[in-house]
Amino acid sequence: MMANMSHTAAGSVQKVDIKDTFWSKYLELVRDVVVPYQWEALNDRVEQAEPSRAIRNFRIAAGEAEGEFYGMVFQDSDVAKWLEAAAYLCSTERDPELEKIADGVIDLIARAQQPDGYVNTYYTVKEPGGRYTDLAECHELYCAGHLIEAGAAYYQATGKRKILDVVTRLADHLHDVFGPNPGQIRGYDGHQEIELALMKLYEVTGDMKYVDLCNFFVQERGRQPHFYEQEAAKRNYTSHWGGIFKTDNYAYSQAHAPVTEQHDAVGHAVRFVYMCTGMAHLAAVTGDQELKAACRRLWDNMVNKRMYITGAIGSQASGEAFTVDYDLPGDTAYAETCASCGIIFWARRMLMLEPDSQYADVMERALYNTVLGGMSRDGRSFFYVNPLEVDPGVIAGNHTYQHVKPVRQEWFGCACCPPNIARLLASLGQYVYSIYNHTIYTHLYVGGEACFELGHGNVVLRQESNYPWNGEVTLTVDEAVSEPFGIALRIPDWCPCATIKVNGEAQPLDGIIEQGYAVLNREWKQGDRIELQLTMPVxxxxxxxxxxxxxxxxxxxxxxxxxxxxxxxxxxxxxxxxxxxxxxxxxxxxxxxxxxxxxxxxxxxxxxxxxxxxxxxxxxxxxxxxxxxxxxxxxxxxxxxxxxxxxxxxxxxxxx
Amino acid sequence: MMANMSHTAAGSVQKVDIKDTFWSKYLELVRDVVVPYQWEALNDRVEQAEPSRAIRNFRIAAGEAEGEFYGMVFQDSDVAKWLEAAAYLCSTERDPELEKIADGVIDLIARAQQPDGYVNTYYTVKEPGGRYTDLAECHELYCAGHLIEAGAAYYQATGKRKILDVVTRLADHLHDVFGPNPGQIRGYDGHQEIELALMKLYEVTGDMKYVDLCNFFVQERGRQPHFYEQEAAKRNYTSHWGGIFKTDNYAYSQAHAPVTEQHDAVGHAVRFVYMCTGMAHLAAVTGDQELKAACRRLWDNMVNKRMYITGAIGSQASGEAFTVDYDLPGDTAYAETCASCGIIFWARRMLMLEPDSQYADVMERALYNTVLGGMSRDGRSFFYVNPLEVDPGVIAGNHTYQHVKPVRQEWFGCACCPPNIARLLASLGQYVYSIYNHTIYTHLYVGGEACFELGHGNVVLRQESNYPWNGEVTLTVDEAVSEPFGIALRIPDWCPCATIKVNGEAQPLDGIIEQGYAVLNREWKQGDRIELQLTMPVxxxxxxxxxxxxxxxxxxxxxxxxxxxxxxxxxxxxxxxxxxxxxxxxxxxxxxxxxxxxxxxxxxxxxxxxxxxxxxxxxxxxxxxxxxxxxxxxxxxxxxxxxxxxxxxxxxxxxx
Structure with a gap:
């Protein structure tokens, strides 16, 4: 069983099989090198890299191994991100060996799940009584969110329910614990992630209670009296990171104001884009206009005031954060790989709100530059920080550049970026198309075959190109439905001149460009062939x-x-x-x-x-x-x- | 009694009275505002500024007040630097009121001195048993050095012996405690200062044992087995600054190699220039050629690879330190005011080694740009950090610039810079001239009257100019000796064309330029008048x-x-x-x-x-x-x- 990859009123993208001269080798790299390598890393078998012990933590939590919890408070999320990447690989090509490993991990996670549905090895092993006492700092819902994403993806890929059951039990538990009612915690996580995960769980299950819980987390954020303050007072202001909990920088996690009153991209860049991804998805499902306006406003500020030309964000190392408008230093940039992954997640959800090419333009920019740059061409080493200007001699001698590395590193103590690249590339098919208003929108030019449910039938499109090295793209209709529908092609912001032919016949673009897409409406027949020519000058x-x-x-x-x-x-x-x-x-x-x-x-x-x-x-x-x-x-x-x-x-x- | 301001074989500069359109008002500012203001600060009477409690620490150490030591471990040095500035003011103009305050401070310091000569309020009040257990970190000899500098200056200014007795007792105590012999500490301070101070004490007393002790400190630095390591082992590697003493960055205090084997300006910039000041003075007195070569080499690296055009040094905030050759970022610069004061101290001592205008050129650059810029034009606020590029909006929003302030601050928790500016400006007369080889060298163009001992008589020169606004300088011989001597005028590195007239008669410069100075040798008569014209184009x-x-x-x-x-x-x-x-x-x-x-x-x-x-x-x-x-x-x-x-x-x- 292959569940829908995305729902809209008019139809859905069923499956995208990438066969592309540029991308196929990256997907192979993810399958053959990155995911296996990361599995070794999670099991502490990579020499010269810091041990992860993330799998071992689950064994201890399941009562199957002795020892102490090891690593960051959010160490679990590495396992979840790995599982999510494995799930996407399984969805593109059955891989019994990988599935066997994944099933083993899922069994382990299920055994580590507590009777009430709770899953978190840090609080299970290290601080058994401390659950939900420091949401501001301890990534508890962040870890839950990553597990939910992985569960939804693995169920979609394989149809196996076991992990879906684990994560719905987890989400149901959260639904009981969090909320505005007496006895519930009226709070939210210090690192956004649960919001977008709950929306994905809704996508898979169709259960609106996950939308409601997401909405609760989104709307509570930044309200007064402040949850972080109340929570910190209860635990006497202790801080997980040592010393006293600081109550002066709520903007770090975008909790300085209600989200609908926020105007600028501020704080930790990854938190920001993860939050906005959840908000946009929520707004697309609920139609909340105020939330939609906030998404547009925050997108506009990020893209048009605070983003590098490489699609990177985060102008300072301190807090891995945004700074101020137009402050985009190339050499001291933080420009985290994960943050650019998050831009892509967000852009996809904005395209659910409205098919405007500005979102796909930025998605493409972040993907082809910062995200791809985050990984070495052998898939074995990674950049966390992606500067636009590097002088290795200066980096070595000037502490201002302490966060910048002149070459990619094997693995990190805080290993967020490598699995983020892996899960994004393994699911790249999800970003190529969307359906809106009975029209198939083509956002990325990536070769392969895509299957859509449209009206009461199926449409199959085959895309071929030598992108990004030239701008000739061909779309062939391999299967059509017997009613008119639209095929929309993005005209990229970088392209000075585009031409389109349908079955060899030139199509004037005047009058058919809508929000950056050339929209071709007709009764498409099997064998119809669209040739898009994008001039690609330096x-x-x-x-x-x-x-x-x-x-x-x-x-x-x-x-x-x-x-x-x-x-x-x-x-x-x-x-x-x-x-x-x-x-x-x-x-x-x-x-x-x-x-x-x-x-x-x-x-x-x-x-x-x-x-x-x-x-x-x-x-x-x-x-x-x-x-x-x-x-x-x-x-x-x-x-x-x-x-x-x-x-x-x-x-x-x-x-x- | 007015002691010599500097000794050389051929004569000495006796006294320089500054009367200058540009500088006189700065000296008045130091006298009327800076020194009184700093006195208030030392006594915790400046509102809106962090308390100093430096005077109070001495009261507690003298057994005259109750309470705890407050402030940095080197808090004493603020009192010493203030006293030194007051001394210079007293030397240029008797000031009974200021002298009364200074005498009071001296009496207090004398009462706080321990029976064996030791003076340090931190170790007397807070860690009575801890003397000389953490020289690497605790500035014990640094504080001693500043007190010795102040004592020498006040004695030179007033002829009063009380403070000279205090500091010679202190220096004699150090001479007993430190050295290569059994029972002595074979070590040195983590912040150089004692070296240059001992040379000043030698200058005043003529006692070679202070030169020997200075030489010991200079030569021991950076040798193996490493003193910091041995000292840290003895106290189980505790660190004054919290945690464990780090044994991996001896270059921070230029203790990574013996000084004669050092090639680059590295580490904490102030420590570096203070060290080199002591080394150059030592080499001038002892004639040590290896030390002289090291001074030249380090000067060359600093000036020609690691100095800002403003005469500032220290390219990074971390460690207030040098970085690597040619790394001179304008916006993230540290460029500490104190470090430029230190350049001026060092340049003066290099000029004792050899009268080469490159030293005076840099002295002038640091003085007129960074040091003057370190103080507001009302003498009430100060820069620690002197960037070459500031965008206040970015500074406020980007933590990379955390150390940079867009306006001068009233006083600092670590208040090294304001008193350093004060003592330098108050003693500016010491930097204008020197005598070498029976020649009076004019390094700075600062108006006023200077008295020299030359051979068996006195020479008085009067300098007039509107410098730095134009380049016309007049030197008049108000008193001469009945033998030929030289008057050398620096031709600044910035000057494309200089002309000199003596008694109205043009002097061809061909053949009389020696190492950047125009040297006029003759039998000078009272009333002789030298007109120097330096063209000063933008x-x-x-x-x-x-x-x-x-x-x-x-x-x-x-x-x-x-x-x-x-x-x-x-x-x-x-x-x-x-x-x-x-x-x-x-x-x-x-x-x-x-x-x-x-x-x-x-x-x-x-x-x-x-x-x-x-x-x-x-x-x-x-x-x-x-x-x-x-x-x-x-x-x-x-x-x-x-x-x-x-x-x-x-x-x-x-x-x-």
Missing amino acids: TVMKGHPHIRDTAGRVALQRGPLVYCLEEADNGPRLHELRLLQIPSFGLHQENSLMEGMTVISAAGQRLMETGWSSKLYRPAAAEEWKETELRFIPYFSWANRGVGEMRVWFNSVEPC | TVMKGHPHIRDTAGRVALQRGPLVYCLEEADNGPRLHELRLLQIPSFGLHQENSLMEGMTVISAAGQRLMETGWSSKLYRPAAAEEWKETELRFIPYFSWANRGVGEMRVWFNSVEPC
Whole structure:
């Protein structure tokens, strides 16, 4: 049994099988390397990496092993995220071996579940009496949320009910414990996640009580009297993280004001996007207009004031957080991989609210740049932090850059990012299409076969492309229904000129563009063929004048890919390079290190260091520049050739 | 009795009375505002400032008050630095009221001195048994050093022996306790200061045992087996600052290698320059060539690889420390005021080693920019951190800039900088001249009368100028000796063209320039008049190509002054401004807010924000620039008109 992947009034996306020259190898990487590797990590069998002990914690909680709880208070979530990724892999291709491991994990989780439905190894093993005493700090509902997501995904993938039963019992328990009634806890978690998970559980079960509980958590957040304050007072203000609970930074978890009164993207970036994902999904299901307005407003602030060109967010390491409008430093950026995964989750839910290409544009930007860049090209190492400018010598010597690593790391003490990439890539099919108003919307150009339920029949579309290396996309109708419906194709924000042919016949785009999509309405027949041609020139990009860090600099983008300069191609001191005003770009397929990637060459200049004595400063004099060829690689592929400088924003000859 | 201010083989500078249009008002400020204000602060009578309790600690140590020690472990040094500043004020002008207060403090210190000569209120009051158990962390010899400096200065100023007796007893005690012999501590302080203080005590007393003790401390530093390790082992690795003593960052206090094997300016910037001050003075007295070579090498690395154009050092907040070569970020800079005071102390001692203008050039740069900038123009508030680029909105919202303040603060919990500025400005006369090889060297152009002992007689020189606003300097010989001697005038590194007349007659400079000084040798007569004309154009400066932060930017300098753009004159978003390639500068006397300062205007352009939608990024398009007049003020005067943006390095139209 294959449950629906998403519901709308008009139909549903049933299944998307990705067969794509670019993505298929990533999915294989997730299947063959990332998920197995992470399984080893969860079982503490990766040498040179910090032990996880996350599986062992479940064994202890189930009474099957002796020992102490180990790791972060949210260690359980690593197991859940792994299981969710495994579930998505199972949904795209039956994999008996992986299923066997997953079933084993599920049995273990079921044995660790308490009689009342509660699941959490930290509170079961380490603080048995401490349940629900420090929601602000201890990620209890966050862990529950990840488990619920995993349970819903595994049930959808395999039709096996065991884990669905575990997580519905868990969710039912939460439904009893939390709420506005006497005897219930009128509170919410310090790390949002349960909200979006409950909406997924609703999607699978159709049970509105999970929507109600999500709505409760969303609406309670940030209200006065403040829950964190009340909760902290009850436990005498102790803090899980040592010392005293601080009551002065509720914005860190977006609990400084009711969500419908929030205007800016603030606080911990991952918490923010997870919250908004839940809010948007909730608004799409309930039609809550105030919530919808809040989602749009917060999206607008994040995307148009506080997001890097790579689709990364979080301008500071402190609190892994947003800062202020237009503050987007490239070198001290936090730009966490998980936060860009969260942008993609959120964008998908915004597209349920309204099919506006701005959401898919950002989804694409975050996916092809920061998320892909978060993983090495062998799937074995990961970035947490994704800076736009790196000088390894400075990073090593200046503590300001303490959070920045010049190469990807094997595994982290707090291992949130690797499994987040894995579960996102393994479920990539969920992000390609959606149905709205009897129209199939194409958000991402990813090859493969997709099956839709539309009206009373099925539609099958086959997508082919060599994206992101060129912009030719073909959609073939392999199965249709006997009634008119729409097929909408996103015209990306980066594309200066798009053309569409249907069965060889050019379609004028005038009048058929709706909110960034070309909408083709007709009675589609089997064998109909749509050819989309997106011109994909190398584009010199500028940052908004209010951004201090990009002033006087440019970046290169081609299609969805942001490019960068790397020391491996251009030598050291990338700040001494500049692009000519009329640069004449060349495109090359790189078949050695870069495996078929399109790299860009451009005419540029390097500043000669002539005339400098040993002095640090001197009167400005005519500078000597030497012609040189600049070479740019896709940002996502940086740091795969050892340690070296990298920069996205670089100097160019400015018009006088 | 007025003791010598410095000794050399050939003579000595006896006294310098500053009478200068620029500096006199600063000295008055120190006398009328800073020193009295700091006295109030030391006595906890400044509202809105953190209490100091430094005087109270001495009362408790003397057994005259009840209570606990309060403040930092080095709280005593604030009293010493204040006393030293008061001493310098007394040396330039008798001030019975101030002397009365100072005598009272001296009596108090004497009463707090222990029978064996030891003075330290922390260890006397709070940890009576803990003396000399944690030199690495607890500033015990640092506090002793400051007291010795104060004692030497007050004795030189007033001829009163009481405090000199206190500090010689203290130094004699240290001489007994520390050394290579059995029963002695073979160690040194974690914060260098005692070294330079012992050299000053030698200067006043002529007693070589203080030179020997200084040499011991200097030579022991960084040797193996490591003293910090041995000392920490003895106390079971407890740490004064909480937790465990870390044995992995000896470079923080330049104890990672013997000083003669050190090559780079590393670690805590103030510790570094204090250490080098002591080393240079020691090398000048002993003639130690290895030490002299180390001083030159470390100076060269600091000045030519790791110093801001403002004469500031310390590129990171963490450890208030140096980072790596050419890493000079303007906005995250630490650039501590005290560190620039230390550069000036060190430069003076390098000039004892060899009269090379490079030392005085840097002294001047640090003095006129960072040190002066460290104090508000009313003498009531101070910068600890002196960034070269400030955006107050970003500072408030991005924790990376946590250490940066957009306006000067009244007093600090760790109050090292204000008294350091006070004692430096009050003793400014010590930095103007030195004698070397029967020649009077003029390092700074500061008006006033100076008296020298030369051979068997006295020389009196009178200097007049309107420096730093123009470069016309006159030196008149008011008293001479009946033998030839040299008068050497520094030709500053910023000066493209200098002319000299003696008694109206032009002196060709060819052949008389020695290591950056024009050396005039003759039999000088009373009434002889030297006119030095330094052309002082506005100069567009560039940073070395290896500096990432200054790439594509320029700064303005005129004479010794670095200039900056401020929001008060130029509006917000200073990064949107650029200087024209041929900017045509204007100079203006500013008589309102800027009290007679020369400000600079220049033709520039402001980027228009036309054509931008709400988006953060867009393809590069022709940009519109609007002509505008840029207005620059001296860097030292920034942040005297409320909160606003500031930047030293700004954009300019670059040649294609």
